[in-house]
Amino acid sequence: MSCVQIDDYQYPGGWRNPGSAAARSRWACEQLENGEILSFPKLPFVLPEEDRQFLLPQRQSKFKVHKNISYRPKQDALRGFASDEKEDAERLRDIMRRFSANTVQFVSQVLAPYASKWALDFATYRPEEEGRDLPLNKRNDLLHVDAFPSRPIYGGRILRVFTNINPEKPRVWNTTDRFAALLARFSDDVGAKAIVAKAGKGRALRRSGAAVLKALGLRVPYRSPYDVFMLRFHAYLKANGDFQQNCKKIRTEFPPMSTWMVFTDDVPHAVPSGQFALEQTFIIPQSALVAPEKSPLRVLEALCGPGLAD
Ligand code: CO
Numbered sequence: 001m002s003c004v005q006i007d008d009y010q011y012p013g014g015w016r017n018p019g020s021a022a023a024r025s026r027w028a029c030e031q032l033e034n035g036e037i038l039s040f041p042k043l044p045f046v047l048p049e050e051d052r053q054f055l056l057p058q059r060q061s062k063f064k065v066h067k068n069i070s071y072r073p074k075q076d077a078l079r080g081f082a083s084d085e086k087e088d089a090e091r092l093r094d095i096m097r098r099f100s101a102n103t104v105q106f107v108s109q110v111l112a113p114y115a116s117k118w119a120l121d122f123a124t125y126r127p128e129e130e131g132r133d134l135p136l137n138k139r140n141d142l143l144h145v146d147a148f149p150s151r152p153i154y155g156g157r158i159l160r161v162f163t164n165i166n167p168e169k170p171r172v173w174n175t176t177d178r179f180a181a182l183l184a185r186f187s188d189d190v191g192a193k194a195i196v197a198k199a200g201k202g203r204a205l206r207r208s209g210a211a212v213l214k215a216l217g218l219r220v221p222y223r224s225p226y227d228v229f230m231l232r233f234h235a236y237l238k239a240n241g242d243f244q245q246n247c248k249k250i251r252t253e254f255p256p257m258s259t260w261m262v263f264t265d266d267v268p269h270a271v272p273s274g275q276f277a278l279e280q281t282f283i284i285p286q287s288a289l290v291a292p293e294k295s296p297l298r299v300l301e302a303l304c305g306p307g308l309a310d
Pocket residue numbers: 144145146264269
């Protein structure tokens with residue numbers, strides 16, 4: 001796994017050679033599904049300078065429930081913002097709405113095979129990272145693959161697009177061997193087959209439980225065996241001190257105003273330092289992947305048996 005810099009895509013204009021745009025987009029999807037990080041040295045979409053200037057001094061809510069400031073495109077709703085000023089909150093929501101829409105436009109060009117098939121997830125603003133007092137499971141400075149407690153993905157992929165809006169400092173990432181290698185190494189220790197078997201047996205009960213809670217107006221989603229395992233694996237990796245300390249790490253610095261994208265359910269990542277990043281998440285369904293056999297779902301099914309996404 002490494003970081004591949006894209007030099008022939010720019011805003012405005014898109015791919016430098018329009019004749020090969022379709023081939024370049026497919027190539028970009030293949031790289032991502034191979035566990036590469038794709039980086040763009042210059043901002044590949046519009047982000048007005050006044051928006052960036054407004055974002056830099058903003059702070060997030062101190063409530064632990066909010067890990068970041070988040071924007072939910074479907075509801076046009078902002079969460080986790082510290083200011084009580086209604087005007088500030090509305091301006092921030094406008095900025096996040098614009099950022100989300102502009103990122104969607106950019107990604108639908110650069111990763112055309114995924115466009116129109118994805119489910120648009122949250123956008124976030126991360127004004128802090130260093131020295132945060134968060135519970136282990138929410139810590140971002142420990143290596144992990146992503147899994148969302150509140151939003152099961154049923155084998156879909158978590159694609160995240162980040163932009164470092166810090167005027168001076170890079171955002172630093174550590175990465176290590178991909179999901180397949182970590183699963184091969186730790187499947188016995190984490191108890192992968194037992195977790196998946198138990199989640200499979202409890203399916204009907206958890207489905208009806210989720211339906212009852214929904215009828216009561218509570219949103220506790222049903223999790224497929226895949227989702228159950230990915231959450232457990234996320235927590236397992238963060239709690240494994242020997243792995244955190246001793247695994248081989250690749251350090252990458254993302255300079256100010258650069259953008260990068262990666263499948264964070266496959267590529268383990270940690271953020272030892274960095275401040276002020278914008279991010280938009282996309283859930284890419286299995287049917288949109290150019291190499292579905294490389295996805296964490298298929299890797300887990302090869303070990304534990306098929307049908308884990310239902
Ligand atoms: Co993460």
